[in-house]
Amino acid sequence: MIDLLRNLLKIKSISPNDMGCFDVIEKELRKLGFNCERINYLNVENLYATTGNSGKLFCFLGHTDVVPTGPEEKWKYPPFSATIDGDILYGRGTADMKASVAAFIESAKEFINSSSTMNFRLGILLTSNEEGSAKDGFIDQIIEKMIKDNEIIDFCLVGEPTSSKKVADCARIGRRGSLGGHLKIYGEQGHIAYPEKVINPILLSGDLISNLNNKIWDNGNDAFDPTSFQISNISSGTGAHNVVPGELELTFNFRFSPESSEDSLKSEFESVLNEHNLNYDLEWELNGLPYYTKDNFFIEIVSNSVKEVTDYRPELNAKGGTSDGRFVAKMNSEIVELGPVNKSIHQIDEHIKISELWTLKEIYTKILTKINQVS
Numbered sequence: 001m002i003d004l005l006r007n008l009l010k011i012k013s014i015s016p017n018d019m020g021c022f023d024v025i026e027k028e029l030r031k032l033g034f035n036c037e038r039i040n041y042l043n044v045e046n047l048y049a050t051t052g053n054s055g056k057l058f059c060f061l062g063h064t065d066v067v068p069t070g071p072e073e074k075w076k077y078p079p080f081s082a083t084i085d086g087d088i089l090y091g092r093g094t095a096d097m098k099a100s101v102a103a104f105i106e107s108a109k110e111f112i113n114s115s116s117t118m119n120f121r122l123g124i125l126l127t128s129n130e131e132g133s134a135k136d137g138f139i140d141q142i143i144e145k146m147i148k149d150n151e152i153i154d155f156c157l158v159g160e161p162t163s164s165k166k167v168a169d170c171a172r173i174g175r176r177g178s179l180g181g182h183l184k185i186y187g188e189q190g191h192i193a194y195p196e197k198v199i200n201p202i203l204l205s206g207d208l209i210s211n212l213n214n215k216i217w218d219n220g221n222d223a224f225d226p227t228s229f230q231i232s233n234i235s236s237g238t239g240a241h242n243v244v245p246g247e248l249e250l251t252f253n254f255r256f257s258p259e260s261s262e263d264s265l266k267s268e269f270e271s272v273l274n275e276h277n278l279n280y281d282l283e284w285e286l287n288g289l290p291y292y293t294k295d296n297f298f299i300e301i302v303s304n305s306v307k308e309v310t311d312y313r314p315e316l317n318a319k320g321g322t323s324d325g326r327f328v329a330k331m332n333s334e335i336v337e338l339g340p341v342n343k344s345i346h347q348i349d350e351h352i353k354i355s356e357l358w359t360l361k362e363i364y365t366k367i368l369t370k371i372n373q374v375s
């Protein structure tokens with residue numbers, strides 16, 4: 001497993017390029033009897049591998065692409081050298097998420113070699129454009145195609161790095177939605193010495209921002225934090241000290257729980273704007289809908305597997321950014337995300353603990369064994 005992982009880490013598969021990771025993976029999976037299919041959209045590669053003849057479909061979901069390294073000279077070891085130092089394996093894409101991909105394959109191998117019967121279908125679905133623009137939505141297109149072909153995933157294990165301090169201490173049973181917007185507030189430009197002749201959009205935005213910041217959009221629920229509102233950019237001003245500007249632009253984002261919806265947030269946001277009698281333009285951008293696995297069946301299997309291997313249970317939450325789980329949710333699949341510690345992801349010196357990767361692999365194998373028992 002570690003050799004396979006190191007081979008994958010040495011490939012510079014910066015999003016959206018797979019750069020041959022799938023060739024390495026496919027070779028391993030074919031040895032195990034998987035049927036491998038490449039599904040390509042607009043030069044982005046995806047790999048869908050399955051084995052088993054009948055029964056429910058369990059699918060590992062992951063990606064082979066990685067984010068850029070940043071300044072390579074700041075890394076302790078070159079980011080694509082896959083250097084091992086004691087129990088630590090360094091490299092871009094270790095935690096996010098080539099280690100999980102290696103663990104998918106190793107656990108599948110262990111399960112297949114140790115089981116006399118296979119009562120379910122085992123799938124591995126990998127994309128090379130997870131980290132890239134969500135708009136490209138390649139997994140989205142594959143999922144649409146699978147739904148059309150009646151290839152419905154019953155249980156989906158996403159290997160994204162969900163763990164916080166030690167492996168498997170946290171799992172995700174949902175993700176918040178992401179709704180962005182761009183607001184332009186219009187005032188009346190003029191000389192700063194003639195306040196009666198200007199309408200200052202900067203002063204107007206003060207009360208507005210304060211109200212938006214204090215507003216409770218919802219209270220969240222057991223798995224979800226309350227919806228949060230943030231502003232990422234604000235700009236106004238002509239550069240001159242004696243001119244009140246005529247416009248102000250502001251970029252904002254909601255990370256929202258299923259207790260709110262795209263429509264409810266849009267209309268509440270707009271009603272706050274209207275309370276302030278503003279002259280404005282508003283553009284919305286939906287980046288992802290929230291998803292939430294309500295059924296306990298698969299969640300219990302994952303939680304029990306973690307407990308049996310580690311002696312603790314994962315905290316089940318819906319924290320973090322969006323993930324490809326939101327696309328699979330369209331199939332009404334039961335989805336749980338469980339992967340390595342995420343402390344170093346996207347950072348300089350990204351790494352994993354090798355001992356924890358073996359633990360993760362053991363948990364994955366345990367999950368497959370339990371799925372087989374209940375199928």
Ligand SMILES: [Zn+2]
Pocket residue numbers: 063096097130160161
């Ligand atoms: Zn990832």
